[in-house]
Amino acid sequence: MDFAEPEELRDLRDEARALATEWAGRTDPNPTPDPMGTTFGVPEDSWLIGTSKAFSLELAQRGWIGMTWPVDEGGQGRSTMERFVVYEALIAGGAPLATSWFADRQIGPTLLQFGTPEQRRRFLPEMIAGRSAWSIGMSEPDAGSDVASISTRAVRDGDHWVISGAKVWTSGAAEADWCYLIARTDPDAPPHRGLSEFLVDLHSPGVEVRPIVDVTGNAHFCEVRYDEVRVPVENLVGVENDSFRQVMRQMEHERGGIDRFVSNRALYDLVLPMADISDPRVRQDVARIESTYRIGRHLVLREMLGQAPKGFSAATKTIGTEFEVAVADFCARVAGAETMLWNRISRNACYAPAYTIMGGTTQILRNIVAERILGLPR
Missing domain, CATH: 1.10.540.10 (Acyl-CoA dehydrogenase/oxidase, N-terminal domain)
Known part of the structure; x- marks a missing residue:
């Protein structure tokens, strides 16, 4: 080869x-x-x-x-x-x-x-x-990684769907023109059923976007409230009341990408020359980071080339986000006291826990790997 x-x-x-x-x-x-x-x-x-x-x-x-x-x-x-x-x-x-x-x-x-x-x-x-510019309306205040628990409603009214509810952690909604939104269209169906997907114009009457300022001062996450927002019927994507399969396919695109392994690579490259490579513990850390990156890169390539088992993006995303946390921790340790100053290193250190939450928490993804890939009992 x-x-x-x-x-x-x-x-x-x-x-x-x-x-x-x-x-x-x-x-x-x-x-x-x-x-x-x-x-x-x-x-x-x-x-x-x-x-x-x-x-x-x-x-x-x-x-x-x-x-x-x-x-x-x-x-x-x-x-x-x-x-x-x-x-x-x-x-x-x-x-x-x-x-x-x-x-x-x-x-x-x-x-x-x-x-x-x-x-x-x-x-x-x-x-x-x-x-x-687009955003994705999936997580809700009471439904984070569990998509099947969403409660935002879409009710058919003639040539429109009327959407009411709230989404949260909607990345980029403040700058987005459109939202790809998941809503419940059959409240009597089982949790994984009765869901549909819509293309929603965020400039529509009834849409309110509230940026959420996080601990780092950034406001890319948003809460978006929908108060009887009218969406044309032609903006329904796929099969009404049966979009859970579509949601899972969309998550494959999100969880199996290279972004999880290079998001803070630039910071790592800048901090690495400051590291004391004569310290064997530092060498071990560098070796672990570099080898994990190479392994993760190959996992992403498998996803993109269609060579990974179905659902394996959950494992790829878990490794990637834990890798991001490891890079942030390494940069903070190398910088030492300078990390106490409010700069890019401290920002990344403060933000790092979010890596293992957005796109599905590590705990949920490990369950997916155990049940759907390894076939372990629930």
Whole structure:
């Protein structure tokens, strides 16, 4: 087996790295002040907090949104590996991807699989052009990782669905144009039934977006309240009352990506030269981080190439988020007392527990691995 990387992928990675270097830290004005200083200027988690409409248009101009989508749907028809090397380099380098990230990673692929031809003709071109930003309305105040427990209601009224309820931890909702929302359409059905998915215009009457300022001062998470929001019937995605399968497929896109392994890579690369490699304990930490990254990278590639067992993204995401926490802890230990200052290292250390929550808690994902992959008893 030849593991050598083709020259065209090396050139593509170099191009993406150069673009990330050019754009790192350049985000749209944020109404929430950033109190963190600039000791380490390249932001981590840029795929989540780095909002930039200008960068989204730059990606579109290069054909880097919808890279693997079919040409007859407006995509580039490029290989999975090409998209992989581009986004690994962009996220690791701190490029401000948040504006286009959810559309490219999840919403577009979901519409390609479950959407109607009319929905694809309407929504995919705006995504590919970098002109529409998306969020995902899944978690609720009383239903986090347990999607089957959501209570947001959608009631049919003629040519519209009327949606009422609340979503929370909706990443990027304050800047998004649309939300891919999961609601309960049959309250009498079993928990995993009676769910449907909708494309909701966040500028509709009755929508209220409330940014949530976290301990780091960022406000990318939001609570979104829906008060009798009218959504056209043609915005229902897939099968009414039977979207749990669609939700799980969408989560495969979210949980099996390289973002979990490179979100704070830029910070690690900046801190590593400060480490005392003569200390055997530090060498062990570095070896563990580097080897875990390489293992995790191969797991992601298996996911993207369709070689992983069904549901294995739960394991990939668990390893990835625990890896992110390990990197944050390592950077804090290396920086020592400087971590007490309010800079990028302390921000990442404070934020690290969230890694194992968003996208499904580690506890829930370990249960999924045990029950659905290993076949262990409940």
